[in-house]
Amino acid sequence: MRRRALIVFGAAAAASAVTAGRSAWAHAILIESVPRPGGTVAAGRTALHLRFNSRIDHARSQLRLVASDGATRLLVIANGSAPDVIDADVELRPGAYTLRWQVLAVDGHLTRGEVAFSVTA
Numbered sequence: 001m002r003r004r005a006l007i008v009f010g011a012a013a014a015a016s017a018v019t020a021g022r023s024a025w026a027h028a029i030l031i032e033s034v035p036r037p038g039g040t041v042a043a044g045r046t047a048l049h050l051r052f053n054s055r056i057d058h059a060r061s062q063l064r065l066v067a068s069d070g071a072t073r074l075l076v077i078a079n080g081s082a083p084d085v086i087d088a089d090v091e092l093r094p095g096a097y098t099l100r101w102q103v104l105a106v107d108g109h110l111t112r113g114e115v116a117f118s119v120t121a
């Protein structure tokens, strides 16, 4: 399992690593997810849920689902998601997946991370 967060200042390529939860700034840090990192869910229609430590700009945030063969799906962020949450519904087949999130926090900083999980039949 790999958890990672990167910050990108504006559109610049400069990036530096942060330790999740220890930044005093308002970058969006993932604090809760369904599925959990390393977790397992049953195949079928699944509600994905990512909660952050700050409000995010949904229109400038992205959620991608990467299958073990590298196939990537851009997921639709639900309109009704709370200000600090990304919700999405997806149909999942058994296998290993990585959920890649990229969010823009209210302080204008972009953060990214991944949640790996598996789906059982």
Ligand SMILES: [Cu+2]
Residues within 6 Å of the ligand: 025, 026, 027, 028, 105, 107, 108, 109
């Ligand atoms: Cu920030």
